[in-house]
Amino acid sequence: MTSEAPSEATTPEKSPDSRVFNGFRGSLIGVAEALPGISGGTVALIVGVFERLIGAASQLTTAIRLLVTGQGWRRTVAEVKQVDWGLLIPLMIGMVVGLLLSARLLAPLVTDHTQYAYALFFGLVMASLWIPYSGSGQRWSGANYGVALVFAGLAFWLTSLSVAGAADNPLVVIGSGAIAVTALILPGLSGSFLLLALGMYEPTMDALNNRDLAYIGTFALGMLIGLAVAVKTLRWLLEKYHHMTLVVLTGVMAGALRALWPWQGPEDDRSLHAPTTDVPQTVGLMVLGFVIVTVVLVVAHRKENPARGRGRHARTPSRR
Structure with missing residues (x-):
């Protein structure tokens, strides 16, 4: 399974509005990552970017591996071009912003x-x-x-x-x-x-x-x-x-x-x-x-179930 299919089925990711929305989705994931018990992966699933995020990360790590192992600059560049940067860059920026804001609020809570x-x-x-x-x-x-x-x-x-x-x-x-x-x-x-x-x-x-x-x-x-x-x-x-x-x-x-x-x-x-x-x-x-996580899981299940079908819960892309 590749990451191109999902992007074709959604709104164009190169528009400014889509980039802003991806940044917002990333901020939600960042906030979740700062909260023990609420998985950033679960939130990524809820906002509809989980498979594309994992696919982009996999392509990026493959490019890094090609570069480090000296398997050719052209192959590395070709792999880098396949990364869904329209999703990844705004998503990462949003995650950093959300994480920093959460850290500012949560650190005093845990300490005090x-x-x-x-x-x-x-x-x-x-x-x-x-x-x-x-x-x-x-x-x-x-x-x-x-x-x-x-x-x-x-x-x-x-x-x-x-x-x-x-x-x-x-x-x-x-x-x-x-x-x-x-x-x-x-x-x-x-x-x-x-x-x-x-x-x-x-x-x-x-x-x-x-x-x-x-x-x-x-x-x-x-x-x-x-x-x-x-x-x-x-x-x-x-x-x-x-x-x-x-x-x-x-x-x-x-x-x-x-x-x-x-x-x-x-x-x-x-x-x-x-x-x-x-x-x-x-x-x-x-x-x-x-209760908070239970609500998150119920929302995730309702969003995932129509696309995945019953019994397909929180899995990586299917091998079929």
């Missing part, structure tokens, strides 16, 4: 009201588990539940480790960027949630707000690496082993919810505590987060 912020995020991610769980359209077997449980346990253990000072390690920042960008390939997987689980959410938001160019540049390098390697790999896994990949992702997301438990110790401790303080308000925010 950690328990309430984590409660809201916990509800967001809890509802998001439905996407990878139901994404393959296949019934889970007992072995599937066992695999998910193993990866949930692994994620639970990893998110219990202290990550204090990790933001000072360039390799950790690069790895965080690479991991976060993979969230765009799979609706339901939140890049911000992955950063939270890694303990890199607040440092990244602070870097964006403070215009820390060294951190941002290092993080962007990780995103490029992730785009060139991890996204291609994940896309291949989703095409070849779609059901099992979603089983593993469901387990990882469920286990990593540990990072968002509202009642826990400081970053250098990360021990879990029973609900004690402000329980009604905290639980209420959990429910609110759950």
Whole structure:
């Protein structure tokens, strides 16, 4: 499947209005990427650019690979010309604007009201588990539940480790960027949630707000690496082993919810505590987060279902 067909079926993307609209759609995706639990991929699906975005990203990474491996300047230029720049450039600009605005608003919330912020995020991610769980359209077997449980346990253990000072390690920042960008390939997987689980959410938001160019540049390098390697790999896994990949992702997301438990110790401790303080308000925010994502998923399903048919939920382009 190529990206040309969808563009022919829609309004021309080269008009100024279309570019502005693509920028607006990108800003919505950027806002979603800053919210743990609301996947930028899900929002891309809702606004109708998911497949074209993935197709453009795939072509761009192919061009980069051709250039890096020295397979010819002409082949590289030819591949670059195939990229849907009319969509990609305004979309990326909009995403950056939306992300910066969200970072300005969310960073103080997480820092000053950690328990309430984590409660809201916990509800967001809890509802998001439905996407990878139901994404393959296949019934889970007992072995599937066992695999998910193993990866949930692994994620639970990893998110219990202290990550204090990790933001000072360039390799950790690069790895965080690479991991976060993979969230765009799979609706339901939140890049911000992955950063939270890694303990890199607040440092990244602070870097964006403070215009820390060294951190941002290092993080962007990780995103490029992730785009060139991890996204291609994940896309291949989703095409070849779609059901099992979603089983593993469901387990990882469920286990990593540990990072968002509202009642826990400081970053250098990360021990879990029973609900004690402000329980009604905290639980209420959990429910609110759950409802928000549920509404987003219902809208996405209604928009996707007529084009995809039943049982085709949040998949990469079909191989047919």
